[in-house]
Amino acid sequence: DTGVSQNPRHKITKRGQNVTFRCDPISEHNRLYWYRQTLGQGPEFLTYFQNEAQLEKSRLLSDRFSAERPKGSFSTLEIQRTEQGDSAMYLCASSRQALYEQYFGPGTRLTVT
């Protein structure tokens, strides 16, 4: 099966702009996760979907972040009014029902200038 894909791979934006990232999970995986990773740190949990339902969202996430998975397939992560502190690698992962083993996509590297 094909792996998790993410688009775009790189995004440079100016502070204050909105950005949207897309994640396509492995086809038979019904669970989808978003993480953020900065240099020297492990991935930081942002949110999680089971099918189309968003079941958990990090308290660290401000109201500027929103994620959707409208048909239980691909997901989008939107960041509104970007700040320089949002610069990071945004990772998407997926897993099968009843298994917690997550498989990561290549990530989207965001740079806010």
Next chain:
Amino acid sequence: QKEVEQNSGPLSVPEGAIASLNCTYSDRGSQSFFWYRQYSGKSPELIMSIYSNGDKEDGRFTAQLNKASQYVSLLIRDSQPSDSATYLCAVNKGTGGFKTIFGAGTRLFVKA
């Protein structure tokens, strides 16, 4: 106290040696434990998962879990230069939840 703690390293071992990577976690209710490998500039790649106390072997890798001590380790036998990477320990928060917490990772260097 961090929820998942790892020594940041770097850990340097000669080629052919055994590399030992360690991880401790704070939530006693944690049920699932994972090791990921991450090369510089790449995304994490799953190496091992372990769910019950004891050892689990897969090729040159052995994961060890001790829930009483809240300790997970990864042994890499016959280390190769291609094993040089950051190794991330990840812990699932337990029943009823799917949030996975990652440690900051241990950098491993295998010297040829």
